[in-house]
Amino acid sequence: MKIHEYQAKKILDKFGVQIPRGDVTDNPCQAREIAGKVGPKVVLKAQVHAGGRGKGGGIRLANSPQEAEKVAREMIGMTLVTHQTGPEGKLVKKILVEEALDIARELYLGIVIDRAREAAVVMASPQGGVEIEKVAAETPELIFKEYINPGTGFLSFQSRNLAFKLGLEGETLKQGVRFITSLYKTFEATDASLAEINPLLVTKQGKVLALDAKMNFDDNALARHPEIQEMRDLNEESPLEVEASKYNLNYIKLDGNVGCMVNGAGLAMATMDIIMHSGGMPANFLDVGGGVSEEAVKNAFKILVSDKDVKAALINIFGGIVRCDLVASGIVKAAKEIGLKVPMVVRLEGTNVDLGKKILSESGLSFYTAETMKEAAEKVVPLAKKR
Numbered sequence: 001m002k003i004h005e006y007q008a009k010k011i012l013d014k015f016g017v018q019i020p021r022g023d024v025t026d027n028p029c030q031a032r033e034i035a036g037k038v039g040p041k042v043v044l045k046a047q048v049h050a051g052g053r054g055k056g057g058g059i060r061l062a063n064s065p066q067e068a069e070k071v072a073r074e075m076i077g078m079t080l081v082t083h084q085t086g087p088e089g090k091l092v093k094k095i096l097v098e099e100a101l102d103i104a105r106e107l108y109l110g111i112v113i114d115r116a117r118e119a120a121v122v123m124a125s126p127q128g129g130v131e132i133e134k135v136a137a138e139t140p141e142l143i144f145k146e147y148i149n150p151g152t153g154f155l156s157f158q159s160r161n162l163a164f165k166l167g168l169e170g171e172t173l174k175q176g177v178r179f180i181t182s183l184y185k186t187f188e189a190t191d192a193s194l195a196e197i198n199p200l201l202v203t204k205q206g207k208v209l210a211l212d213a214k215m216n217f218d219d220n221a222l223a224r225h226p227e228i229q230e231m232r233d234l235n236e237e238s239p240l241e242v243e244a245s246k247y248n249l250n251y252i253k254l255d256g257n258v259g260c261m262v263n264g265a266g267l268a269m270a271t272m273d274i275i276m277h278s279g280g281m282p283a284n285f286l287d288v289g290g291g292v293s294e295e296a297v298k299n300a301f302k303i304l305v306s307d308k309d310v311k312a313a314l315i316n317i318f319g320g321i322v323r324c325d326l327v328a329s330g331i332v333k334a335a336k337e338i339g340l341k342v343p344m345v346v347r348l349e350g351t352n353v354d355l356g357k358k359i360l361s362e363s364g365l366s367f368y369t370a371e372t373m374k375e376a377a378e379k380v381v382p383l384a385k386k387r
Helices: 005-014 028-038 065-075 132-138 156-165 170-189 219-224 239-246 265-277 294-306 324-338 353-361 373-386
Strands: 022-025 042-046 059-062 095-099 103-114 119-125 144-147 192-203 208-210 214-217 250-253 258-262 284-287 312-319 344-350
Touching: 005 095, 005 170, 005 214, 022 028, 028 042, 028 065, 028 095, 042 065, 059 065, 065 095, 103 132, 103 170, 119 132, 119 156, 119 170, 144 156, 156 170, 170 192, 170 208, 214 219, 239 250, 239 294, 258 265, 258 294, 258 373, 265 284, 265 312, 265 373, 284 294, 294 312, 294 324, 312 324, 312 353, 312 373, 324 344, 324 353, 344 353, 344 373
Parallel strands: 258 284, 258 312, 312 344
Antiparallel strands: 022 095, 042 059, 042 095, 103 119, 103 192, 119 144, 192 208, 192 214, 250 284
């Protein structure tokens, strides 16, 4: 789950991470009041789940409370377009009004889970203010890492190592060490999957603050953090992903035109791989799970064909816990209810497979069937290209 910058900063503040003074608002008059308290010079930042806000006009400077009100009126309600929002952009409903600070240096600090090392890794770089992917591509030697042993946790010498490598000195070095340690405490305590400060700001007065903040959280741990779960902004998520979450379906929108409905994450990944191997591009990741019900299959089918980018779909089911006849019944009911809007290739294997195939063949609907994943992919890709 993602949250807004202002929400991330509220969490960070609770754990002692230094942030600029400011507040969030959806009212231009309140923006003037906030600027009067923390200004007079302030920065107004659009609160959307997307990067590249500055280039799209989503981060602006105001030199007085009156100007802050004027800028806020222009920003609130605007459609912000960045390289991450896509051409359709995102509607700005709230802005964060913060004190403008004297910038001496912009650094980078981030914590993520390294799946290969099975550990969290704290990354720091003196090249802040730009995307870390760009730094990794152009100057990888400027990214410093400390891996966290799950048994011992984040040790004090590791935060000092990173602070030294960032070139911090004196009192600023001490602040940097405390900042890095506090960020990791936040990451660990909230079951975050990402905590990124970019830029990590060093002011001309030597203070270390989080000028920007981004946090993502492990969905499987949200039950332990109802206060974080309440921060979810459905307006910032794909409508299809929101709909899928209502039925506990794992759905992620992708850029291709071949829809996929599969049971099991591993099979879903393999299905997407074989679609690409056959010359196609998957339009989504849709895992209905191992213990799915007929009703859930029906809802998954509706979500699958609701995507206007889907030109053909592949349903690939291996019946273990879930029965093939149950899946087939759900597909048929959904197809009869909303119609077969796109060509549909169905591959069933496993428990009650013969009964499942019989349900499809006697449905009176025009399904394409396949015996193997390879055959299914080789059928669905050309169907998508024709449309």
